[in-house]
Each structure stands twice: as structure tokens, then as C-alpha cells.
Amino acid sequence: xxxxxxxxxxxxxxxxxxxxxxxxxxxxxxxxxxxxxxxxxxxxxxxxxxxxxxxxxxxxxxxxxxxxxxxxxxxxxxxxxxxxxxxxxxxxxxxxxxxxxxxxxxxxxxxxxxxxxxxxxxxxxxxxxxxxxxxxxxxxxxxxxxxxxxxxxxxxxxxxxxxxxxxxxxxxxxxxxxxxxxxxxxxxxxxxxxxxxxxxxxxxxxxxxxxxxxxxxxxxxxxxxxxxxxxxxxxxxxxxxxxxxxxxxxxxxxxxxxxxxxxxxxxxxxxxxxxxxxxxxxxxxxxxxxxxxxxxxxxxxxxxxxxxxxxxxxxxxxxxxxxxxxxxxxxxxxxxxxxxxxxxxxxxxxxxxxxxxxxxxxxxxxxxxxxxxxxxxxxxxxxxxxxxxxxxxxxxxxxxxxxxxxxxxxxxxxxxxxxxxxxxxxxxxxxxxxxxxxxxxxxxxxxxxxxxxxx
Amino acid sequence: xxxxxxxxxxxxxxxxxxxxxxxxxxxxxxxxxxxxxxxxxxxxxxxxxxxxxxxxxxxxxxxxxxxxxxxxxxxxxxxxxxxxxxxxxxxxxxxxxxxxxxxxxxxxx
Numbered sequence: 177x178x179x180x181x182x183x184x185x186x187x188x189x190x191x192x193x194x195x196x197x198x199x200x201x202x203x204x205x206x207x208x209x210x211x212x213x214x215x216x217x218x219x220x221x222x223x224x225x226x227x228x229x230x231x232x233x234x235x236x237x238x239x240x241x242x243x244x245x246x247x248x249x250x251x252x253x254x255x256x257x258x259x260x261x262x263x264x265x266x267x268x269x270x271x272x273x274x275x276x277x278x279x280x281x282x283x284x285x286x287x288x289x290x291x292x293x294x295x296x297x298x299x300x301x302x303x304x305x306x307x308x309x310x311x312x313x314x315x316x317x318x319x320x321x322x323x324x325x326x327x328x329x330x331x332x333x334x335x336x337x338x339x340x341x342x343x344x345x346x347x348x349x350x351x352x353x354x355x356x357x358x359x360x361x362x363x364x365x366x367x368x369x370x371x372x373x374x375x376x377x378x379x380x381x382x383x384x385x386x387x388x389x390x391x392x393x394x395x396x397x398x399x400x401x402x403x404x405x406x407x408x409x410x411x412x413x414x415x416x417x418x419x420x421x422x423x424x425x426x427x428x429x430x431x432x433x434x435x436x437x438x439x440x441x442x443x444x445x446x447x448x449x450x451x452x453x454x455x456x457x458x459x460x461x462x463x464x465x466x467x468x469x470x471x472x473x474x475x476x477x478x479x480x481x482x483x484x485x486x487x488x489x490x491x492x493x494x495x496x497x498x499x500x501x502x503x504x505x506x507x508x509x510x511x512x513x514x515x516x517x518x519x520x521x522x523x524x525x526x527x528x529x530x531x532x533x534x535x536x537x538x539x540x541x542x543x544x545x546x547x548x549x550x551x552x553x554x555x556x557x558x559x560x561x562x563x564x565x566x567x568x569x570x571x572x573x574x575x576x577x578x579x580x581x582x583x584x585x586x587x588x589x590x591x592x593x594x595x596x597x598x599x600x601x602x603x604x605x606x607x608x609x610x611x612x613x614x615x616x617x618x619x620x621x622x623x624x625x626x627x628x629x630x631x
Numbered sequence: 632x633x634x635x636x637x638x639x640x641x642x643x644x645x646x647x648x649x650x651x652x653x654x655x656x657x658x659x660x661x662x663x664x665x666x667x668x669x670x671x672x673x674x675x676x677x678x679x680x681x682x683x684x685x686x687x688x689x690x691x692x693x694x695x696x697x698x699x700x701x702x703x704x705x706x707x708x709x710x711x712x713x714x715x716x717x718x719x720x721x722x723x724x725x726x727x728x729x730x731x732x733x734x735x736x737x738x739x740x
Contacts, residue, residue: 217712312649391644398725399642399659438642438657441696445655447646451691451700464693501715539708539715548723551682552730569715612711614649 178207181365183358183382183415186211188389190218190235190260196389196412197241201248204428206414207365209249210357212387213238213260217610219326219351220495222262223295233264234348239271242346246272246281249345257336257357261348263293263326268348269629276631284631287339289349291624294492294617295327301621308492308615320613323496329617330491332457333379334370335624336360342628351493353456355383358415366419370458377461377483378421380454385425385443385478386413392425392443393474394433399442406432411474423478424471435474457491457619460484489616498611499536500578503569504585505543507598510562516593517542517566523592524568527584533577541567565598571609578606633737638729641667645725648702650710651686652721654728657698664697670733676701679731683724701728 184206186197190213200209213235226233238260249256261268265288276284294301298321302308308317317324328351337360339347347360359379362368368375385392393413394404404410411431416424425435433439444463448454451463465482508516521540528538543565546553570581582603589596640663643656656671658664673690680688686704693700707721708714718724 396644396722397642398644398729438659441657441698442642442644442655444696445653445657445693445698445700446644447648447653448655448700449648449653449691449702450689451693464695466693466695468696498713503715537715541717543717547717549683549727549730552679552727567717569717571713571715610712612649612713 177367177419178365180416180418181207181361183208183210183361183386183417185386185389185412185414188212188387188391189215192389198245199428199431200412201245201252201254203411203430205252206254208361209254209256210386211258211260212354212357213258214262214351216493216612217495219263219328219493220610222264223326226263231267234262234268235260238268239275242272243275243279246276247279250281255340255345255347255361257347257360259349259352259357261288261350263350265290265348265350266629272346273629273631281631285343285345286629287342287344287347288627288629289331289335289339289347289352289624290627291622292329292331292350292352293327294329294622295324298324298327301617304621306617306621308494308617311614311616317494317613317615320496323498325495325497325610327492327494329622330457330493331624332356333360333363334458335626337363338626339628340364342626344628354387355380355456356458358383358386359458362417373459373483373485374481375421376459378423378478378481379417380456380459380461380483381463381466381478381481382415382417382423382425384454385440386415388443388446389413390433391446392440393427393435394439397439397442399438404434408432421479421481424475425478426475435476437468437470437476440468440476440478455487457486459486488619490619490622492615492617494613494615495610496613497608499571499573499609500575500606501569501571501609502578502582502604502606503567504582504604505565505567505598506585506588506596507563507565508593509595509597512558513561513564514542514545514558516595517564520566520588520592520596521568524584524588528581531580533580534574535570535572535577537571539569543567575606582606632734634732634734635666637667637671637731637733641729643725643729645721645723647707647710647720650705650707652703652706652724654701654703654725655698656701656728657696661697664694666733666735667699668692670735671699673701675731676703676728679728680706
């Protein structure tokens with residue numbers, strides 16, 4: 177058994193710094209590279225791609241990334257774990273195999289985790305009595321069943337562990353908890369059991385620290401952010417994990433950013449509800465038990481984490497089509513920037529009303545004035561306002577209304593208040609609103625399945 | 632009584648959980664945590680965010696991190712992809728909370 181392993185975060189979300197994974201595998205020693213690709217509604221985008229072409233449905237950046245880092249990973253024995261398989265982990269694996277062939281890689285084992293996609297099983301599942309009620313509103317899923325675009329269960333770390341035990345160099349999953357990506361290598365390397373709840377919770381906490389990339393190593397830091405060195409070359413976080421559950425959060429030495437009590441603490445507080453009850457498929461972690469020790473030199477020890485048994489349910493993330501939306505901006509300069517922006521908004525709304533368009537919501541905001549903090553923003557006199565960006569956004573179940581809204585923006589430049597600019601890039605087009613439906617499902621109704629694809 | 636700017640004694644971060652925003656506030660030291668623990672109540676935060684937070688405010692304590700976590704319900708205009716707000720994920724709300732000024736009892740050294 178190794179006495180410690182280094183797990184590196186390759187990205188905080190799909191759309192993060194493209195070179196981050198490359199820097200993680202080249203700038204210092206690591207054992208695992210973990211990457212999260214799936215925001216709440218990403219699955220709906222991938223599902224649509226698969227509907228059009230059965231070969232698609234996974235994060236298409238992955239084969240290119242693998243082309244770049246596979247030779248390095250093979251040489252340094254770095255394993256890669258990611259949920260970028262989306263709704264087609266098998267296709268993703270095959271695409272990687274193809275790339276590996278092209279660049280002369282000799283052997284490669286890719287583990288895929290299936291079973292999370294329950295879109296085709298919904299009728300069967302509902303007939304067993306599982307209502308998949310919306311966790312926020314309590315409504316039964318039958319109200320949106322016909323509009324569903326995706327339905328995926330959040331698996332935890334153990335299917336990934338199984339893939340690693342089968343010898344996988346790369347593990348591609350569908351929907352998996354972000355924390356599970358980081359926890360799995362620890363379970364695998366240190367032989368933790370399903371009932372080692374304190375250790376599973378420690379790994380989960382490490383996963384939470386890593387899951388947003390550089391947000392724990394100096395990015396988006398509301399403490400003394402100006403003192404963070406060299407943010408241009410910010411190092412993404414690395415969890416140095418030990419068999420007893422201790423974890424040291426750090427980053428490669430020749431990188432910018434900072435890992436300190438404060439940068440780690442901010443990330444620990446990010447997107448959590450009740451800290452005593454951080455629920456995952458593998459355990460329930462108690463964030464009020466976490467101890468942090470700043471060791472200096474961008475090393476923070478995370479220890480004494482406690483946790484409890486997992487629940488009987490998996491979380492399910494479903495998405496459904498719920499109308500269309502669009503937003504547009506125009507910029508008004510001094511003098512009277514705010515007055516002009518408000519007048520333009522009134523003119524626009526009157527025109528939309530005269531056209532008998534139908535909207536579920538129209539929202540107006542004044543960027544540069546109070547768009548972020550609303551009533552808390554400092555009241556400024558017109559003379560002190562240099563420019564205002566008027567932003568208007570609409571939402572409707574009628575596509576035509578949203579489309580027409582997009583055509584009413586440019587005219588304001590010639591038919592509205594003066595000293596207006598900032599209109600380039602064509603008409604805002606309606607985009608589909610994909611709403612999120614979180615639910616719970618009894619674990620016994622869903623089984624993960626692990627397969628190995630080999631080169 | 633004296634007024635203390637929260638931003639001088641604490642930092643934090645905000646994010647989204649559905650239509651709720653979560654705001655974590657972390658004191659720089661134990662003295663600061665005593666202050667926020669006593670004075671930064673859910674009611675105080677709810678009042679601060681009048682017009683922004685349309686639902687209830689829940690407060691959780693993490694003394695191990697010198698921190699408080701607040702959940703502000705019905706704050707993000709529907710949340711996620713449904714919201715039309717510019718800051719639909721509430722990323723600027725921690726900074727908004729740090730604007731707060733707290734009146735504390737003067738303590739004789």
C-alpha cells in the first residue's frame with residue numbers, strides 16, 4: 177500500500193482553464209488527475225447531441241486533452257478519473273482508444289461506469305412507486321415527464337473503485353458526485369471499507385475542496401486577494417492523501433496562487449447547506465468536525481473529519497424543457513446615464529406591450545449601478561454616474577415572443593435616448609430554458625455497471 | 632456601543648443551492664468569531680437583504696472554521712437556468728453581506 181497519494185484537480189467546471197490539466201501532469205509529481213465536466217444541466221445538452229448522433233453524448237474536449245496528456249500520464253503512471261462520459265461513456269472511451277492508437281500508445285485500460293442514466297427506465301421506476309418528487313416543490317415527476325431531457329442518478333465513489341480494481345488507467349463515468357472522483361482513489365489505494373465513515377467523509381471533504389479547481393488555491397478569494405501571487409499562472413489544488421484519512425491540500429511549487437487556511441476555508445463554505453449533514457451516496461460528512469492546520473508554504477492539513485452512514489437514496493438530477501429566454505444590453509454614457517437607461521427600458525416595455533407579446537417574466541437591471549447588490553448599492557447622483565449598461569432579460573413559453581424581443585433592441589439606438597452604444601454581435605437569439613428537477617430514488621432500484629474497454 | 636464593519640473582521644464566499652443563495656462568512660480570528668457568532672443573526676441578515684431575499688434565512692455555525700453559513704431562500708429569481716438575474720448564481724452576495732456594519736458592546740481591555 178502506498179504511504180500517500182497525490183490527487184490533482186484538473187478543472188473546476190467544463191469551461192475552466194484549458195491548460196490546467198496539462199500543468200497538473202507536467203509541473204510536479206501526481207498520482208491521479210480528476211476532472212468534473214457536468215454542471216446541473218450539462219446532461220441535457222449531451223443528451224440532445226446523442227439524440228442527433230448516437231456516437232455523441234460525452235464531453236468532446238476529452239479525446240483532444242487525452243492526446244496531449246496520455247503520453248505523460250503513461251510515462252508517470254498517472255491515472256485519470258472524470259465524469260465527462262456524460263450520457264455516453266462508452267463512446268468517450270472508444271474515442272480515447274482511437275486517439276491512443278494514433279499516438280502510438282501500446283496498452284491502455286479504460287473503465288466505464290454505466291447505469292446512472294435512467295431516462296429510458298422512468299415508467300418502470302415510477303410503477304414501483306418511486307414518485308421522483310421534486311425535492312424543492314414536492315411535485316410528482318409525472319407533471320413534467322413528457323418534457324424530460326435527461327434523468328441521471330448521482331453515483332458515488334465505489335463504482336470508480338471497482339474500475340480501478342479491474343486495472344483501469346482511465347475511468348470515465350456518467351453522472352457521479354464531484355467528491356466521489358477524489359474519494360475513489362483513496363478508497364482504492366488505502367483499502368477503506370464502505371463503513372469507514374470517518375475516512376470516507378475525509379475523502380469527501382478533500383473532494384469538496386478540489387471540485388472547483390483554483391477556487392481553493394487563491395481564485396475568487398474575498399480575503400486579501402490582491403496579495404495572491406501570480407494569479408495568471410495559478411496552480412490548481414492537489415490533495416495529498418494518507419491512509420488514516422488526513423489530507424494535505426497543496427499545489428505544485430512553481431505555480432502562482434496560494435493555499436492557506438483562508439483560501440481553503442472559503443471553498444469549504446461554498447455551496448453547502450447544513451454543514452453537519454453533507455450528504456453523498458457514500459456517507460454523510462460533518463463539516464463542523466473539520467480541522468484545518470496551515471503548515472505554511474501553501475500546505476494546509478485537513479484532519480479529524482467525522483461522518484455518518486449514507487442514506488438509502490441516490491440523488492437524481494433530471495432536466496426538462498421549460499420555455500425560452502433571451503437577454504440584451506445597451507450602454508448609456510454620462511450625462512444622465514441612469515435616466516436614459518430607465519427611459520429606454522420604459523420605451524422597450526411599451527413596444528413589447530403594443531405588440532401583444534407574452535412573457536412569463538421581464539427583468540430589467542442597471543449594470544454599473546445596482547445589478548449586483550440591489551437595494552444595498554450606494555445611491556449615486558447622476559453627475560457621478562459615468563455610464564450604465566441597461567440589461568433586459570425575458571422568459572416565455574412562446575418562442576416567437578422571445579425572438580421578437582431580440583429584434584426590438586437594436587432599434588433603440590436610433591429611436592430612443594441618446595449617447596447609447598455597446599450593441600454589436602447581432603440579435604440576441606432565444607435559448608431554450610432547461611429547468612432542473614432534483615429528486616431522490618431508492619438505491620435498490622439502480623445498479624451501477626462497470627466495464628473495461630481495452631486497447 | 633461601537634460600529635464594526637464586517638469586512639474588517641471577516642471574509643467569505645457565496646454560491647447557489649437551487650433558488651437559495653448560500654453565504655459563508657469566516658472570521659479572521661477568534662475575537663472576530665465571537666463577534667459574528669453573537670451579532671450576525673439570521674434576523675440581522677434577513678433584514679440586510681430586504682428586497683433581495685424573499686424567503687427565510689437559515690444560519691448554521693462552524694466554530695471549527697470560525698465560520699457561519701447562511702442559506703437565503705428565494706433569492707436567486709428561480710435559480711440556475713431559470714433565473715433571469717445577471718447574478719443568477721449569487722456570486723456577488725458574499726460581498727453584499729460584508730457591507731454590513733455591526734453595533735457591538737465596547738469591551739474594556
